[in-house]
Amino acid sequence: MTPALPSAPAGAVRRWSTDAVGAAERLDYWVGAICEGFLEMAATSPRSADFHSSLEAVDWGPVSVNQVRGSAQDVYRTRAAIARSRENFCYLLCKTDSAWSAVQASRGARLLPGDLVLVDSRERYEFHFPERADTVSLQLRPEWLERWLPDIRAAAGRRIDGQQGWGRALSAFACQLTPALAAAPPLPAALLTDQLGALIALAAGTPPQDEPALASLRRRILDRVRERHAEPGLTAAAIAADLGISERTLHRSLAGGELSFAHHLMACRMEVAARLLADARFDRLTVAEIGRRVGLLDASHFVRTCRARLGATPAQLRRQRR
Incomplete structure (x- = not known):
């Protein structure tokens, strides 16, 4: 029989752990x-045989500070x-x-380490954690969030870049808000929640990056890879150095088009x-x-790659046209 879930007074750390039950x-x-x-949500995991997860939470007025640790999993709000x-929150x-990655309604976001995403539980969402689910999750009452972010719907499901601008400040601040800190805050909780609200307004309330500019940079990256694929x-x-951008910017630009550097490079070589x-x-x-002419110096690696990506070995491909 599954043990009863714990309860605790407001301000205390509430804890759940799968260690409480059998595998x-x-x-x-x-x-x-x-x-x-x-x-109410549903969850599945590809690691059901050795699944483990834990949750710590502290209620902080309009904000609840939560920390999840655990195995790879997929979470669904249907x-x-x-x-x-009976009630809803933003997270x-x-x-x-x-x-x-996260999906809110029909809007998807691929998130790199340090990035943030806001979701609204009044609409469907999905979270996909392919490696681990270790996450800071701040539960926000919609009426409180609307003081700082009047158009929650426009911000929900969009990636907030955690490496630049106000997104970087929000990421650093949010990751400091652990349940342990929330249980014994160094400053009044109201002051800290006001700081959080202001950073959300600055990071999530600003217009997204200019999509034409991102698409233009992505084309430049793809063209340069095609030019240099034989190296x-x-x-x-x-x-990135060739284009005068950071490596992280390169990866983010490609991710915006659901591409990766390694995949595009190998696609050029195989073409x-x-x-x-x-x-x-x-x-x-x-x-x-x-193989050497397309940048693959190891002949056996070239043969294996042809078989995997082109469906046949180089010798077979030559025979097929005769």
């Missing part, structure tokens, strides 16, 4: 924990859950150790390799030489 009951216990600690809920989430050992850092292997004029070149 077979942990995921069910965790769903109950997040429903009790946050609001229409049915919304219909059953500001920040994760610093690995990339993850062995080509790195994202080298392309050229396929063209060379399909042209009889290049039959004089060995497979190893074609």
Whole structure:
């Protein structure tokens, strides 16, 4: 039988942990924990056999400070859950150790370490934590948040860049708001929540980056990778330096188009390799030489990559056109 979930007076740290139950009951216990600690949601995990998670929470007036630690998992707020809920909240989430993604209604955000996202529980959302779910989650009463951010709907589901501008300040501040600090705050809680509200207004209330400018930078990155794809050992850092941008900016720009540097680089290499292997004029070149011409110095690696990405080895591709 699953143990009863804990309760605690306002201002005290409330704790839930799957260590309280056997392995077979942990995921069910965790769903109950997040429903009790946050609001009604569903959760699944690819690590059900060795799943573990914990939640610590402190109520702080209009803000609740929560810290989740645990296994890879997917969390869903469904229409049915919304219909059953007696109250709703907004959540500001920040994760610093690995990339993850969030979807609010039809708006998706891929989040890198340090980024933040705001979601509104009055609309469907999803969180996908492919590695770990270690996250700071600040539960915000909508009526309080509307004092700082009048248009919550416009901000919900958008990535807040945690590495620059006011987003960087908000990320640093939010990650300091642990349940332990909230239980014994160094300053009056009202002062700290006002600081949080002001930073949310500055970071999430500003217009998003100019999309045409981002698309233009992305095209420049993709074109430069295509130009230099034949260089062995080509790195994202080298392309970023070539374009006069930071490596992080490069990755963020590509992520905005649901692309990655490594995937695009290999796609360029395989496109050229396929063209060379399909042209009889290049039959004089060995497979190893074609690999070298597209930046892959290890012949066996080139053969394996062709099989994986083009569906056949270089020799088979040559035979297929005859």
